[in-house]
Amino acid sequence: MKHRRIIASCAVAAGLALSLSCIAGGVSMTSPASGPVVAIQSGSVEGSNEAGLQVFKGIPYAAPPVGKLRWKPPTAVAAWKDVRAAKDFGKACIQPTTRAPSIYSSDVSPTGEDCLTLNVWAPDDAKNAPVFVWIHGGALWSGTSKETMYDGSALARQGLVVVSINYRMGVLGYLAHPQLSAESADGVSGNYGLLDQVAALQWVQDNIAKFGGDAGNVTIAGESAGGLSVLYLMASPNARGLFHKAIAQSAYMISTQHLKEDRYGVPAAEKIGIQLAAKSQVVNIAGLRDIDAQALTDGAAVLGFMPFAAVDGKVLPRQLVDSFGHREQAPVPLLVGFNSGEIRSLTMLAPPVPANAAAYESAIRERYGDLADEFLRLYPSSDMQESIYATTRDALYGWTSERLARAQAAIGQPSYLYLFDHGYPAADAAGLHAFHASEIPYVFGTFDKTPPRWPKVEAAPRETRMSDAMIGYWTSFARDGVPQAKGEAAWPRFAQGKSYMRFGDEPQVERALMPGMFELHEAAMVRRAKANQAWNWNxxxxxxxxxx
Incomplete structure (x- = not known):
């Protein structure tokens, strides 16, 4: 990868004269490089050397979506002539002002609309290395690629080129409106955050070889809303061919709004946009574009705007359940799973516990009818709190994970299912056994980089073994589509007897995850769809x- 080092050599040969402009290998610079320099399509970027890795932060992959570019598909970034510093993360995308800090809260400042950047971690000697693209979570409202827990160093040291991306969120990423659709050649609007992700993947195709990555071996991965984004990308024709494997951690295949018609109890996305404009006391999109981005985002959150992709027949052709049900999804290997304690840290998604067991059972029988006996078998009244947590967990994450594993197997693709059921002292003491996202520091090897209120993971032998195992499984899957970890259990495909990997005290292969769980929630979803009802956390x- 001599193209990385050629500018530094040129600077040395010039005696490090600050005024000298040196041309080498088609790349120019006006000052000596103190880190690796890579020439990409838009210009040259200078990163940092970090113990065998070359790290580049804050690289723009699309033009800033401000002014008249707000609520437009991403466009090409303007080229630059001088070497651009890529040593600091870019701004986080605009997100609601935090009012109630949680275990997930961290300082994401500064933020701004000029946020379409990505970061790269690459081994010094990378050549045709597998590429791992991380899409952060945050309910499509919040989050950032600069979250310290997503540091790609540990994965890169296993031979991957790691990329993490920002994308527009909230009302700035997912607002639809008839006037915006009229601006579009396709007559659609609302999926700008998803289109940002597609643009980032196109950047990877165009540029990642310069960092030693193989554009023909790209794995997309994400957790929570990042996992949902993986599903959107698997279903979107715009992303077809831009990735070759997928990892979906705690994804949720819930119903979403349609662009131009009311469906499943939700108004059309364009109608929601009209209502938001009216509540914001403006009459058109020009007026919305004039509102300060932070004020608009905060106001939309208060007004109850829900950022989801819209079924528009173009970017997102159908509901996810239909795309996967009709075998229209990307035909790629998939690693998918969820956590046993998802709702312990997301209690706002669970209804309150009723007064007594009789009230609980009566409500379930009223709502589930002939499915009630099976529901109460799986979620009995003997421990209503745990049953309520498990119900919401399974309807969102458990059912989704198994449905995805089944769907990829049905089109002849390898699929690997997991359940993360690993607790550690600080989390268990807080009643947060295997909580939502708790697998992330194990996957990234970032015990020391979790958010301030996160139950701290001590780097004890039991925990480091689990992290080493998960890093091994994830990196080998990105490398060749087969999850393997040295010294750990072989992970069979889901199609082999409904096998899955349970990450408990140690990785262990089991079969038939929560028997009856998938069938119950699949039956309920099918009935809801036929009755034009939504399926999510309700x-x-x-x-x-x-x-x-």
């Missing part, structure tokens, strides 16, 4: 009455 005690 389950159990707050489920609509299901038709037979």
């Amino acid at each position: 389950v159990g005690m707050v489920s609509p009455v299901l038709a037979k």
Whole structure:
């Protein structure tokens, strides 16, 4: 990879004269490089050397979506002539002002609309290395690629080129409106954050070889809303061919709005946009573009705007359940799973516990009808709190994970299912056994980089073994589509007897995850879809009455 080092050599030959402009290998610079320099399509970037790695931060992959570019598909970034510093993370995308800090809260400042950047971690000697693209979570409202827990160093030291990306979120990323659709050649609007992710993947195709990565071996990966984004990308024709494997951690295949028609109890996305403009006291998109981005984002959150991709027939052709059900998804190997304690840290998604067991059972029988006996077998009234947590967990994450594993197997692709059921002292003491996202520092090897309120993971032998195992499984899957970890259990495909890997005290292969769980929630989803009802976290005690 001599193209990385050629500018530094040129500077040395010039005696490090600050005024000298040196041309070498088609790349120019006006000052000596103190780190690795790579020439990409838009110009040259200078990163940092970090113990056998070359790290580049804050590289723009698309033009800043401000002014008239707000609520438009991403466009090419303007080229630059001088070497651009890529040693600091770019701004986080605009997100709601935090009012109630949680274990997930961290300082994401500064933020701005000029946020479409990505970061690269590459081994010094990388050549045709597998590429791992991380899409952060945050309910499509919040989050950033500069979150310290997503540091790609440990994965890069296993031979991957790691990329993490920012994308537009909230009302700036997912607002639809008839006037915006009229501006589009395709007559659609609303999926700008998803299109940002596609643009980042196109940047990878165009540039990653310069960092030693193989553009023909790209794995997309994400957790929570990042996992949902992986599903959107698997379903979107715009992303076809831009990746070759997928990892979906705690993804959720819930219903989403349609662009131009009311469906599943939700107004059309364009209608939601009209209502938001009216509540913001403006009459058109020009007026919305004039509102300060932070004020608009905060106001939309207060007004209850929900950022989801819209089914528009173009970027997102159908509901996810239909795309995967009709075998239209990307035909790629998939690693997918969820955590046993998902809802312990997301209690706002769970309904309150009823007064007594009789009230619980009565509500379930009223809502689930002929499915109630099976529901109460899986989620009994003997421990209503745990049953309510498990119901919401399974309807969102468990059912989704198994449905995805089944769907990829049905099109002849390898799929690997997991359940993260690993607890550690600080989390268990806080009642947060295997909580939502708790697998992330194990996957990234970032015990020392979790958010301030996160239950701290001590680097004890038991924990480092689990992290080493998960790093091994994840990196080998990105390398060749087969998850393997040295000294750990072989991970069979889901199609081999409904096998899955349970990450408990140690990785262990088991079969038939939570028997009956998938079938119950699949049956409920099918009935809801036929009755034009939404399917998301409105389950159990707050489920609509299901038709037979």
